[in-house]
Amino acid sequence: MADILSNITSKNGEVVGVLTINNPQFATYLIVASLLILKMYGLILLTIFHRQKNKVFISEEDTKMRGDGGSVGTHPDVERVRRAFQNDLENIPAFLFISLAYLFVGVANWAVHLLFYLFLIARTLHSLVYALYVIPQPARAICFCLGLLINCYLSFHVLVYGFFTGYLGK
Numbered sequence: 164m165a166d167i168l169s170n171i172t173s174k175n176g177e178v179v180g181v182l183t184i185n186n187p188q189f190a191t192y193l194i195v196a197s198l199l200i201l202k203m204y205g206l207i208l209l210t211i212f213h214r215q216k217n218k219v220f221i222s223e224e225d226t227k228m229r230g231d232g233g234s235v236g237t238h239p240d241v242e243r244v245r246r247a248f249q250n251d252l253e254n255i256p257a258f259l260f261i262s263l264a265y266l267f268v269g270v271a272n273w274a275v276h277l278l279f280y281l282f283l284i285a286r287t288l289h290s291l292v293y294a295l296y297v298i299p300q301p302a303r304a305i306c307f308c309l310g311l312l313i314n315c316y317l318s319f320h321v322l323v324y325g326f327f328t329g330y331l332g333k
């Protein structure tokens with residue numbers, strides 16, 4: 164294990180464990196993961212905002228919470244944010260898992276920082292151009308593809324590492 168971790172050093176230059184807080188790679192994971200989750204909750208809040216604004220609710224009992232009416236139904240603004248959230252669900256949980264596994268591969272700090280922050284930027288922009296500002300394509304497709312490429316790269320790297328190091332001991 165020591166050789167895997169030999170290039171993970173803290174700010175003081177000491178070799179640190181993968182899942183310790185003074186490992187800058189793990190710190191980046193914690194920061195990016197929590198920001199991504201907060202971003203997803205931002206979309207949930209935006210869904211609630213559009214439901215309240217347009218008085219369209221998901222269940223009968225919700226319509227009775229307001230004195231001024233409302234109905235069970237949907238609205239294009241609500242559906243747009245829900246699609247953005249659904250797309251997050253298709254991409255972010257995979258990142259949360261594979262990026263954590265990637266920390267065990269033992270790569271340079273800059274690679275982790277670059278890939279993780281790029282993913283955060285790509286998914287944040289995806290939400291902004293899809294749910295908030297409705298920017299014409301290919302803006303959303305570019306953001307999506309960047310996130311997808313990073314997830315695929317991380318998965319491939321972890322796969323190769325798992326195979327060669329785990330199975331073949333190289």
Ligand SMILES: N[C@@H](CCC(=O)N[C@@H](CS)C(=O)NCC(=O)O)C(=O)O
Nearest residue numbers: 246247249250253303304305307308
């Ligand atoms: N589940 C997606 C798969 C393809 C995908 O994620 N495309 C990106 C770039 S065009 C996207 O933002 N799709 C919109 C969406 O998932 O609502 C879909 O049906 O579109």
